[in-house]
Amino acid sequence: MQVVTKRFLLLAAMVFLAGCTLPRGAGMVKEILKEQDKDAPSFQVVEVTRANVAALRKWPATGWAGGYRWLSGSRGPAGTLIRPGDVVDLVIWDSQENSLLTPNGDKVVEMRGLVVSPTGDIFVPYVQDMRINGLSPQAAREKIQEALLPVSPDAQVQLSHRSGQSNSADLVSGVAKPGAYPLEGRNITILSLIARGGGISNKLRNPLVRLIRSGKTYEVRADDLFANASKNVVIRGNDKVLVEEDQRYFTALGATGREELVHFEKEQLTALEVLSIIGGLSDSRANPKGVLVLRDYTAKQVRRDGKGPEMQQVVFTFDLTTADGLFAARKFEINPRDTVLATESPVTAVRTIMSLLGTAIGLGTTINDNI
Incomplete structure (x- = not known):
């Protein structure tokens, strides 16, 4: 009677579990990629290997421009240069009697607060507009003094300069x-x-x-x-x-050490570096043959010549149980807004079933013993 009861309970448990979806932290590879076998799948699946990873690195960037653009580090002139909006003070000495520059018998005239115009000029009496934009204060002083020679050959010019807005x-x-x-x-x-x-x-x-x-x-x-x-x-x-803070990020999901939005720690990150950042794969749950990277491309980035994505949504797959897959993951770059998904191992489902069957058999034994 006990043997029949146990067999019956075992068979019933197996039939029940076979028709159930067991609770998991992530899907399995076959479940996620089963649509690729359809006549018209909505996404493209690309297995990343050492043979194609170099070509994949040339695919269009997503989530950002693909690199930071910066200026060359050229050095400027060592001294100050006068620019529009700067303020110039002029002090002119002239020892001539009846000087046009210094009326009323004075020997000096001060012209302070001269704002360099948008065209780079200042107004100097008897010289009119004087272009000093891009000159050093010393060069501007010499230019003004030379321009004053026809008016006052003995004039001496002092110039001071302040940066403007x-x-x-x-x-x-x-x-x-x-x-x-x-x-x-x-x-x-x-x-x-x-x-x-x-x-x-x-x-x-x-x-x-x-x-x-x-x-x-x-x-x-x-x-x-x-x-x-x-x-x-x-x-x-x-x-x-x-x-500002670097706002680029990727999303980690599934059987990984962390399931969260993760910001980039440096300009470029590879798939293997990303797995290290998020704590690697779960030893008891993850399928190292089923690490996926989900990426969205724009319609303009889709190509039909084999040199880019053939569809807007692409799933890149990695087999980290082989040296080929590991080397490929070291070279494959993760883009901002990618989703890195570690799928569940089939072994996890088997363990869950065996655990549940063990519980059912134990329950059946308890029931049988009470009859």
Whole structure:
């Protein structure tokens, strides 16, 4: 009687479990990719190997431009250059009697607060408009004094210069002291400007330095800016500098160490680096043959020549149980807004069934013993 009861309960449990969907943290590979066998699938499946990973790296970037664009680190002139909006003070000495420059018997005339016009000129009596834009203060002084020779051969000119609004740069955010900073010299670099503002806030995660110049935006990661001297570009008037957190992210799901939205820690991340960041694969749940990366392309990025995605939605698959798959994962770059999914191992379902069957048999024995 006991044997019959146990067999009956075992058979009933197997039939019941066969018709049930067992609770899991993620789907299995066959479940997720079963649509690829249809006549008209809605997504493309690409197995990533060492043979094709180099070609895949040339596919269009998604989620961002594919790299940060930055200026070359050219150095500017060592001295100050006069720009429109700057303020110039002139003091002119003339020892001549009845001088046109110094009336009423005075030997000196002061002309202070001369604002350089948008065209780069200032007005000097008897000389009219004098173009001094782009000159150093010394060169501007010599040019004005030479222009005054026909009027007063003995005139001596003194010139002082102050940077104006157009000869300053704005530190907008991400520093202790944001604000407008005059560029007294024309050799002030972006790191010097950030230092004036108190440095980058230590509250920012993975800071990104953004420079807005002449209607164009340039970006560089702060750690790259600190490490590479060639990226320490010279600041120009009207530049705007913002320091912000890098907002690029990917999503980790399934049988991984972390299931969450994860921000990029550096400019480029490979699939293997991403798995390390999220704590790897779950030893008891994950299927190392079924690591997937889900990515969306735009309609304009779809190609039919084999040199790009054939559909807008693409699933990249990795087999991390082989050296080929591991080397491919080391080279495959993760794009912002990708989804990294570790599928469940079939063994997990078997273990769950066996555990449930064991519980059912134990229950059947208990029932049988009470009869």
